Amino acid sequence: MENLDQLRALGLFDSRVPRYTSYPTAPVFSPAVGADFQAECLERLDPAKPVSVYVHIPFCERLCWFCACRTQGTKTLSPVESYLDTIEAELAHIAVHLPRGVRMGRLHWGGGTPTILPPAMIHRLSQSLKAVIPPAEEFEFSVEIDPTMVDDAKIAALKDEDMSRASLGIQDFWDKVQKAIGREQSFEATERCVRALRDAGVVSLNTDLVYGLPYQTVDTVRASVEKVLSLAPDRVALFGYAHVPHMSKRQNLIDEATLPGDVERYHLFCAASAMFQEAGFDAIGIDHFARPDDGLATAMRKGRLRRNFQGYTEDTCGTLIGLGASSISRFDGGYVQNAAATGAYTQRIDAGTLAGYRGYCLTEQDKLHARAIEMLMCDFRIDSRTLRAEFGDVCGALAPIHGTVAAKFQGMAEQMGEDLRIREEGRPLTRIIAAEYDQFRSIGATFSRAS
Ligand SMILES: C[S@@+](CC[C@H](N)C(=O)[O-])C[C@H]1O[C@@H](n2cnc3c(N)ncnc32)[C@H](O)[C@@H]1O
Ligand code: SF4
Structure with a gap:
């Protein structure tokens, strides 16, 4: 004590x-640095160095109350289809500035829920990206997956497009917690998804867990961790619940009186962390765990662990091109964020400019x-x-x-x-x-x- x-x-x-996924952090970005800077940075890229690419899919069929991610609910695919049109138009704008020969070393689809895309749209998006920024010889493709929003056909489509890594949202397996955070997901559905991904040859599987959620106690978190371990992931992210209802209005649906107190929250993290380490995982940075043979653990041992907008990574590419609403690009010279709301993002692209609207020039x-x-x-x-x-x-x-x-x-x-x-x-x-x-x-x- x-x-x-x-x-x-x-x-x-x-x-x-x-959380320092960038420095300076996004609130420091200024509207004085936008599309012009983005164009200059793209033009200065060295074709000999592969780039990483991030695509943001800001749609979910369900809107979980706890979630602070930038996303919007939809029950139909028509806004998703229009969004793909806009991404393709954004790619066309980028192509104007991209030096010939730039290749993509890594591709990550995040959200929101990228697996809201049906197989045909998965192929369409992937092919459009590869047509403008062809994959490098060493290419890794990772996708954030909601286990309740994916099926064998989507997994097969992602695999056909060379997905090698997947990140699964779990959060907590206890139904009382799931009800309180407005996200219900059975262990069986998650297990089925893990099996399908393994059968499809995914080599690295990450699971997201959250501590500090309503009603969690050390015992219930331990029970969730036990279940996660039975799924044999390669990596685990153990995020502290960020309760920010001023930014994420749907969090107002969460009863604050049910949230664990400060000390309890600390013990929840310690209990889960101890279990992962006892199970043979290496602790990575402030909130990740990885099997010793996973790339993240190897990178840590070799002093090559890095941090980017997605959290910890072994990706050492200096450039990250962010596509889609609210995505942030990182260049050697600084950061540029795309217009955050889908409407504002679409307007910029339709007006014939790059989508960058605020950023920061690094000294x-x-x-x-x-x-x-x-x-x-x-x-x-x-x-x-x-x-x-x-x-x-x-x-x-x-x-x-x-x-x-x-x-x-x-x-x-x-x-x-x-x-x-x-x-x-x-x-x-x-x-x-x-x-x-x-x-x-x-x-x-x-x-x-x-x-
Ligand atoms: C884009 S979401 C997950 C992808 C997918 N839509 C799903 O639900 O499985 C990425 C992760 O951010 C984390 N996250 C979202 N809101 C959070 C919050 N308020 N506090 C901490 N972590 C949060 C969750 O662990 C979530 O799995
Ligand atoms: S947790 Fe996933 S499915 Fe739920 S609202 Fe957030 S991004 Fe959407």
């Missing part, structure tokens, strides 16, 4: 800090801070030797922050020569410590809780 008191005193339960100093924060989030350590190799002597500029952090987080973080290391006991504070390196903290955006 002494450790918990110290974590509390250092802000574990009170801090609202970013060399930003890049240094971004890399330091990424190192903390991935490796719990800022390694000065690697930083020096990437940035030269300017990385000395971080030394005063290291000093402040070591003093403020005594016993939890320590300065070792020119390095800063978060100790095992201090890991729950990682986002709070990373925020010390964030030069934009004062902009006052509201983030989810750190614990």
Whole structure:
């Protein structure tokens, strides 16, 4: 309990800090950086370096109350079909600026629910993408899958398009929790989906779980984890429930009185984390677990773990081209986000421009801070030797922050020569410590809780 008191005193339960899937974070983006910058960045791409591509599908047949993802409900496929028209038009705009020969090393479909697409639309979208950005020799295709919104024909279509990884939304298996978060999903349906994906040859299977949901207790979370382990995933993401009803209105349907308290929530994470590690998973960063032979675990051991908008990744591509409403592209020079609402996104594309409407141009100093924060989030350590190799002597500029952090987080973080290391006991504070390196903290955006 002494450790918990110290974590509390250092802000574990009170801090609202970013998850640092980018630096700077999206609230810092400005409307002054948009489609023109996006065009310049695309034109400057080096065809010798494969790019990653993200496609956002902002549609779901069901709208789960707990979900904070940017998505809209639909019972018919007609808005989805029009959306594919717009994505194809966006690809045509991108093709104008893309240097000849740029290849796609990775493709990820996220949402929303990409598996709302029937087989014909799966083939159509994949072929349209590959026609503009052909796959590189080494190509990986991953898809977020709602196990209640997929069937054998969709899985076969995805497999035909070379899907090699899948990420399944589970959240929790207890029906009382499922009812309270407006997302019902039987273990049997999930198991069927896992079997079909394995039969189709998917090599890496991720499952999403959430702790901090209504009615969860250590015992019920343990029971859910037990079931997840029986599905033999390669990776698990264990997200803390972000209750942000001011941003995601449907969360108002969740009774706040049923949410676990701060300390309970902390114990839920610890209990699930211990079970995954006892089952042989390696802990990855702040909220992932992976089997030792999975690419994420290998990347961590080799110091190659990275963090991007989808969370932890072994993808080292410097460029991510984001397609669809609200998607963010990352270039060497900065970030550009597409118009967020589907209507506004469509209007931009129909007007003949790229969809970027806000973004951020990175300075060399930003890049240094971004890399330091990424190192903390991935490796719990800022390694000065690697930083020096990437940035030269300017990385000395971080030394005063290291000093402040070591003093403020005594016993939890320590300065070792020119390095800063978060100790095992201090890991729950990682986002709070990373925020010390964030030069934009004062902009006052509201983030989810750190614990
Ligand atoms: C795009 S969604 C899942 C894909 C698919 N539509 C499904 O439902 O299975 C991605 C993941 O974000 C996580 N997520 C969504 N809202 C969240 C919240 N409020 N707090 C924490 N995690 C959340 C969930 O784990 C979810 O599986
Ligand atoms: S959890 Fe998945 S299915 Fe549910 S609303 Fe969010 S994106 Fe849609």
